Amino acid sequence: MERETLTLITEGLERILSDAPLEAIDRAGGLGADADALWAALAENGYPKLCAAEAYNGFGAALADGLEFATITARHAAALPLADTVFAAGLMSAAGCEAPDMRIAIADPLDPASPVPHAAQAGAVLFLSDDRLICAKLTPDDYTVLAKAEDGTARLHGPPSDVIAEHAAPRWLTPQAFRGLAALFRAAQMAGAMQSVLSMTLTYTQEREQFGRPLAKFQAIQHHLSDIACETAASIAAVEMAGDALRADPICGSGVLDEIAIAKTRCGEAASKVAACAHQAHGAMGFTREYALGRYTRRLWQWQDEFGSETEWAALLGRGVLGDAEPSLWPRISQPL
Amino acid sequence: MFHFPRLEFSEEAGALRKDVRAFLASERATGGFVPAADCWVSAADPEFSRKMGARGWLGMTWPKAYGGHNRPVADRFVVTEEMLAAGAPVAAHWIADRQTGNHILRYGTEEQRLSILPRIAAGECFTAIGMSEPQAGSDLAAIQTSATRTETGWTLSGRKIWSTGAHYSHYMIVLARTSPAEGRNRQVGLSQFLVDLSLPGIDISGIEDLGGTPHFNETLFENVALPPEALLGTQGNGWAQCMGELALERSGPERFLTSLIALEHALPLIARHADERRAAETGSILANLRVLRRMSLGVAQMLEQGESPATAAAVVKEMGNRLENDIVAKLRAMLAGIPKSEWPVGLESLLREAVLHLPSNTLRGGTTEILRGIIAREMGMR
Ligand SMILES: Cc1cc2nc3c(=O)[nH]c(=O)nc-3n(C[C@H](O)[C@H](O)[C@H](O)COP(=O)(O)OP(=O)(O)OC[C@H]3O[C@@H](n4cnc5c(N)ncnc54)[C@H](O)[C@@H]3O)c2cc1C
Numbered sequence: 001m002e003r004e005t006l007t008l009i010t011e012g013l014e015r016i017l018s019d020a021p022l023e024a025i026d027r028a029g030g031l032g033a034d035a036d037a038l039w040a041a042l043a044e045n046g047y048p049k050l051c052a053a054e055a056y057n058g059f060g061a062a063l064a065d066g067l068e069f070a071t072i073t074a075r076h077a078a079a080l081p082l083a084d085t086v087f088a089a090g091l092m093s094a095a096g097c098e099a100p101d102m103r104i105a106i107a108d109p110l111d112p113a114s115p116v117p118h119a120a121q122a123g124a125v126l127f128l129s130d131d132r133l134i135c136a137k138l139t140p141d142d143y144t145v146l147a148k149a150e151d152g153t154a155r156l157h158g159p160p161s162d163v164i165a166e167h168a169a170p171r172w173l174t175p176q177a178f179r180g181l182a183a184l185f186r187a188a189q190m191a192g193a194m195q196s197v198l199s200m201t202l203t204y205t206q207e208r209e210q211f212g213r214p215l216a217k218f219q220a221i222q223h224h225l226s227d228i229a230c231e232t233a234a235s236i237a238a239v240e241m242a243g244d245a246l247r248a249d250p251i252c253g254s255g256v257l258d259e260i261a262i263a264k265t266r267c268g269e270a271a272s273k274v275a276a277c278a279h280q281a282h283g284a285m286g287f288t289r290e291y292a293l294g295r296y297t298r299r300l301w302q303w304q305d306e307f308g309s310e311t312e313w314a315a316l317l318g319r320g321v322l323g324d325a326e327p328s329l330w331p332r333i334s335q336p337l
Numbered sequence: 338m339f340h341f342p343r344l345e346f347s348e349e350a351g352a353l354r355k356d357v358r359a360f361l362a363s364e365r366a367t368g369g370f371v372p373a374a375d376c377w378v379s380a381a382d383p384e385f386s387r388k389m390g391a392r393g394w395l396g397m398t399w400p401k402a403y404g405g406h407n408r409p410v411a412d413r414f415v416v417t418e419e420m421l422a423a424g425a426p427v428a429a430h431w432i433a434d435r436q437t438g439n440h441i442l443r444y445g446t447e448e449q450r451l452s453i454l455p456r457i458a459a460g461e462c463f464t465a466i467g468m469s470e471p472q473a474g475s476d477l478a479a480i481q482t483s484a485t486r487t488e489t490g491w492t493l494s495g496r497k498i499w500s501t502g503a504h505y506s507h508y509m510i511v512l513a514r515t516s517p518a519e520g521r522n523r524q525v526g527l528s529q530f531l532v533d534l535s536l537p538g539i540d541i542s543g544i545e546d547l548g549g550t551p552h553f554n555e556t557l558f559e560n561v562a563l564p565p566e567a568l569l570g571t572q573g574n575g576w577a578q579c580m581g582e583l584a585l586e587r588s589g590p591e592r593f594l595t596s597l598i599a600l601e602h603a604l605p606l607i608a609r610h611a612d613e614r615r616a617a618e619t620g621s622i623l624a625n626l627r628v629l630r631r632m633s634l635g636v637a638q639m640l641e642q643g644e645s646p647a648t649a650a651a652v653v654k655e656m657g658n659r660l661e662n663d664i665v666a667k668l669r670a671m672l673a674g675i676p677k678s679e680w681p682v683g684l685e686s687l688l689r690e691a692v693l694h695l696p697s698n699t700l701r702g703g704t705t706e707i708l709r710g711i712i713a714r715e716m717g718m719r
Contacts, residue, residue: 327608
């Protein structure tokens with residue numbers, strides 16, 4: 001998609017999100033009238049189908065373009081499965097079918113028993129099973145919501161059977177590629193959440209005073225903020241790098257999967273550090289349900305574990321290196337960008 | 338501060354990388370060098386530098402009129418990162434090629450450019466950094482070395498310390514006070530001088546580092562008579578010029594590739610004992626290095642576009658320094674439990690060398706604390 005078009009679309013998304021009562025929606029678990037109204041506004045603009053081909057009522061953007069959507073919704077801590085639906089509609093389009101006009105959750109094909117994020121917020125779930133891409137209806141009878149998790153994450157009782165659409169998956173869409181792309185969306189979301197954590201922590205420490213001066217004037221606090229900034233910058237760079245690779249090879253070849261593994265590893269590592277530093281700088285206030293920091297950090301902690309944690313992805317990368325006939329990091333580090 | 342532009346390598350850069358790798362392989366095979374950790378600081382070999390010069394791998398980005406090769410920043414990046422990854426003895430020319438040459442190109446007189454740059458590009462002229470003093474480390478503006486105008490030029494007096502490679506260098510860029518501070522503002526009244534180290538009145542004495550390598554020096558300037566053109570750039574603009582130099586100094590691949598050589602040496606052994614834990618440590622290092630390299634390339638791109646990415650450079654160095662420590666820690670963890678009888682020759686020493694250099698990473702070129710302060714200032718906290 002042309003840069004200008006994408007910019008126009010992302011600006012539109014930013015506007016809608018900025019106007020929505022996102023905190024209230026989040027408090028309601030992404031359910032209820034406000035959430036429905038917000039989704040209706042997004043759907044009216046066609047945003048959930050950003051990455052679907054025009055033939056399937058989409059904008060025809062690449063999945064790599066969808067990463068920006070993921071980052072933006074995360075920056076707003078929007079309690080809705082926009083990123084996941086964009087992802088699902090994009091994959092369905094690649095398989096040759098149109099996504100239903102619903103909120104769509106996605107299931108991890110490599111670990112089918114893992115809870116499905118957004119299940120309770122969504123009307124359907126997309127999963128990959130025996131080379132078939134299946135989109136099935138989700139009703140509350142199909143799952144049990146997971147306690148202490150964000151965004152209606154739920155454990156499915158079994159593969160949902162009320163199929164809305166089913167199609168052979170494109171050959172390149174292996175379970176590894178599906179999970180990898182989903183992991184990359186989570187990485188982009190983590191990078192977005194970190195940006196908000198950074199600005200919130202900056203504002204908070206500049207406003208709150210102790211010992212007669214703003215917290216921001218204490219060097220120890222400045223160092224926490226510096227760490228947050230560095231980790232955030234690295235996460236953004238990691239997502240861009242994987243996004244560039246995906247743009248150059250949209251069918252997710254092994255080189256792209258390596259960059260994705262790098263991005264999920266790096267962002268996952270950063271998430272822990274950013275959350276820890278931000279909470280330290282916020283004191284007890286940050287540890288309340290009321291204060292907004294948790295809307296971001298809770299998601300950071302959750303996203304780092306979804307579709308493979310940083311340790312799993314790092315191990316995958318590492319097994320690749322150590323399995324080479326002549327194990328060496330440098331040829332991989334120095335790959336063209 | 339958060340956006341590090343993408344630097345794309347051209348096809349020529351790919352070909353260049355092959356050439357450099359072939360050169361390094363043949364040098365190693367013929368005993369031209371033994372790989373060393375921290376090679377850009379502690380492994381100086383003028384002969385090796387001349388070989389690089391002869392291949393056109395020094396002063397790569399400078400105009401041809403000054404002995405340069407008019408190549409894009411990305412090409413220089415290829416050469417430097419390959420040298421570091423191989424642990425090649427590049428210390429002799431490192432500072433001249435990285436920053437002093439660029440500084441002379443930007444601020445020097447035409448005569449200085451014509452006489453010095455071609456020699457740097459040939460690998461025959463080396464330079465040192467004269468910023469720190471016994472009483473002025475992190476607090477650089479506290480320097481006491483002074484230069485006063487005379488009828489024939491300048492007189493320089495003072496003491497510089499920690500100058501890497503001054504003992505084999507031909508020139509040093511010295512930061513000196515040329516007029517008093519204005520009240521609390523000590524950054525005014527500072528100037529940079531390009532000092533020929535063979536002049537009378539200069540005494541250089543070596544200092545051994547923690548590992549016993551005599552790599553840095555104390556330099557005494559006793560009423561050294563300098564010609565007028567020794568003033569580099571504008572009188573009183575020394576602070577700003579220094580900060581520009583630091584962007585070059587802080588963002589390069591030497592900020593995260595110094596201990597990689599020890600890890601690479603150990604990898605085949607680790608691979609024979611591969612398990613989940615070792616794989617995860619290896620993968621984490623790969624992820625961190627690759628991302629940081631992308632950011633470092635981004636800073637190189639900003640420099641090429643004429644921006645002054647001081648904060649972005651600080652971000653790269655700060656993270657790079659932490660990563661170096663992390664790599665060594667992870668390497669030790671991965672080696673734990675593997676009998677020494679299986680360790681390849683040289684690994685033990687490489688590891689010891691990497692460990693002994695650890696403290697310097699987070700000090701030289703601006704300490705971690707100072708870098709974090711720079712980043713915090715950019716965010717408006719100071
Ligand atoms: C291997 C090596 C090579 C070097 N090469 C050169 C060279 O070629 N040329 C050159 O000019 N210099 C060189 N240096 C010097 C280097 O730039 C200084 O070491 C560095 O700037 C720190 O100064 P210092 O050592 O005096 O430490 P200090 O400034 O005395 O610092 C000691 C400790 O106090 C901390 N500290 C200081 N001020 C603050 C503050 N405001 N807030 C919080 N903490 C603070 C520091 O971060 C550090 O942890 C080299 C140093 C090393 C180790």
